Amino acid sequence: MNTTANKALSLRTEGDTVIIVTRRFNASPEAVYRAHTDPAIVQRWMLGPDGWTMPVCISEPRVGGQIRYEWAHPSKPGFHLTGEYLELEPSRRIVHVERMFLPFQTPDNHCETTFERDGDGTVMTMRMTLPDAETRKQMLASGMEKGMETSYARLESQLA
Amino acid sequence: MELLDFSFAALADPTRRAILARLVLGEATVLELAKPFQMSQPAISRHLKVLETAGLIEQRVDGTRRPRRLAKPALDNIDQYLNTLRRALAANYDRLDQVLADMNQEANSIPTQENQGGPK
Numbered sequence: 001m002n003t004t005a006n007k008a009l010s011l012r013t014e015g016d017t018v019i020i021v022t023r024r025f026n027a028s029p030e031a032v033y034r035a036h037t038d039p040a041i042v043q044r045w046m047l048g049p050d051g052w053t054m055p056v057c058i059s060e061p062r063v064g065g066q067i068r069y070e071w072a073h074p075s076k077p078g079f080h081l082t083g084e085y086l087e088l089e090p091s092r093r094i095v096h097v098e099r100m101f102l103p104f105q106t107p108d109n110h111c112e113t114t115f116e117r118d119g120d121g122t123v124m125t126m127r128m129t130l131p132d133a134e135t136r137k138q139m140l141a142s143g144m145e146k147g148m149e150t151s152y153a154r155l156e157s158q159l160a
Numbered sequence: 161m162e163l164l165d166f167s168f169a170a171l172a173d174p175t176r177r178a179i180l181a182r183l184v185l186g187e188a189t190v191l192e193l194a195k196p197f198q199m200s201q202p203a204i205s206r207h208l209k210v211l212e213t214a215g216l217i218e219q220r221v222d223g224t225r226r227p228r229r230l231a232k233p234a235l236d237n238i239d240q241y242l243n244t245l246r247r248a249l250a251a252n253y254d255r256l257d258q259v260l261a262d263m264n265q266e267a268n269s270i271p272t273q274e275n276q277g278g279p280k
Contacts, residue, residue, distance in 0.1 A: 009253060011246050019242065023253050027260040035256060035263070045255040048248040077172035102171060 021126040029115040032122045033091045036113065037061035047071070056080070061088055067098060091115060107131045170214035175199070176207050180230065183217060187229035 010022040025032050035041045043057040046069065056070035067083035083098030094113045100106040110129040115122050170176055179193055194204040208228060211217045218231040 009246065009250050011242065011249070013242070019245070021249060023249075025253075025257065025260055027264060031260055031263055035259060041259060041263070045259045046252055047255065049251055 017130045017132055019128045019130070021128070022123065024118060024121055024123050026121045028091075029117050029122045030091045032115050032124055033094070036094060037088075042069070061085060061094075063088060067096060170210050170216055173207070173210075176211055179204075179207060179211065180216060183228060183230045187220065187227040189225055189227050193228070 008024075010020075012020050014020060027035075035045070037059055038061075039057040039059040042059055043054045047054060048071070052071050052073050054069055055072050056068060058066060058068040060066050063085060065085040067085065068080065070078060070080040072078040079100060079102050081098055081100050083096050085094070085096045087093065087095035092115055095111070096113075097108050097110050099108050107130060111126060113124065113126045115124055171180075175197060178197070182188060182193060182196070190201055190204055190208065193208070194201050197204065208217065212219070215231055217228050219226050219228055
């Protein structure tokens with residue numbers, strides 16, 4: 001078993017907007033694909049830093065199917081992600097789009113994930129394409145303005 | 161993830177979100193920020209401190225004035241974003257290694273469970 005190679009996460013960028021992540025797993029492409037699409041399994045590992053849980057995990061692995069992950073923490077405000085599946089080739093490839101709500105909305109992240117057999121394991125490659133920096137800035141600003149509207153609406157209802 | 165955690169906490173408060181929304185329009189002093197919120201200057205200063213710690217805003221020195229402005233947003237800074245992403249993914253995939261091992265064991269244990277249906 002080559003544990004060292006497994007743990008080596010490679011993350012590189014291509015231009016300003018593309019991030020390519022590579023990781024090897026000691027499991028078949030079928031299993032790694034299933035772990036990325038079956039909500040009962042996604043819920044067990046896609047948790048980020050320790051202390052977070054995913055009380056809501058919706059994943060409908062079919063073209064046009066919805067994705068919704070909600071994260072919770074005992075002492076920090078939660079956040080969520082929504083997305084849609086665009087293309088699926090079982091055990092081989094997933095194409096989906098996702099965005100986070102922090103609570104302001106982050107720009108759409110376009111992801112292509114491929115699973116390739118490598119001996120008795122699988123090499124996973126995830127290619128993420130983010131919008132350009134200017135679009136990201138504009139979307140962040142518009143998200144802030146929405147936050148302001150909500151705050152003012154809440155203030156008005158409190159004053160009424 | 162630390163800075164991002166701070167950002168979540170900072171953004172959870174409606175007053176702080178409104179302060180950020182005001183700063184999107186341009187820099188402002190504590191006094192200018194305090195006015196529309198009908199809050200005391202110390203109360204606004206406490207919110208500004210939280211936003212500053214989270215790396216969302218920064219101070220500029222202009223003579224005796226200390227106007228606040230939006231810091232380069234955390235998610236706009238690609239290096240910071242990549243570091244946060246790398247740490248989150250590394251934690252996820254280490255966990256996934258264990259989940260895949262468990263899945264493998266569960267799959268292998270199905271015939272064993274059937275066997276256990278018999279007399280012990």
